Amino acid sequence: KAGVTQTPRYLIKTRGQQVTLSCSPISGHRSVSWYQQTPGQGLQFLFEYFSETQRNKGNFPGRFSGRQFSNSRSEMNVSTLELGDSALYLCASSLGSGTRVYEQYFGPGTRLTVT
């Protein structure tokens, strides 16, 4: 069974640009959560999608948005990039409703660098 895949794995953008990251969950998983990891703030929850609906949202500005498609694949978008958005973006998939968080499987992450 294939694991969680994220594309691209590495990305360099300049301030003011926008970026879209993609996450494909494990087959059969319907929930996708996104996290931002930086050296200073650690791993922070961005949002969770289940059945194409945002179910949970962290404390991030509106520049961060996401969506989920009918095949459970999810995309995350960051508009008007700032230097502080440089981070490792991780997505995690789980079966879905009622799943405990430890049953989430993390992808390898997308390393975003904003210059």
Added chain:
Amino acid sequence: EDKVVQSPLSLVVHEGDTVTLNCSYEVTNFRSLLWYKQEKKAPTFLFMLTSSGIEKKSGRLSSILDKKELFSILNITATQTGDSAVYLCGKETSGSRLTFGEGTQLTVNP
């Protein structure tokens, strides 16, 4: 606001040493406390703790939760270079949301 604080932020030891990593959390909406190991890739699940005073053990790793004092420790005995990683502590709240600490960077030197 949910907050999880880990200490130390980094630790350098020699093979064979025993290490103790600390994690404290706020009590709001607590459901469980989780530990993950992260090498240069995705975090991998180690332990989930829900009950106070019950030790979870897996090989050389063990963890315990104190719900009264709101903290958990992760112990690694007889450390090996392969234990070098970032160890993340996360608090699960109702709604299956996970709040992580900054992590402890453990380096085990031969």
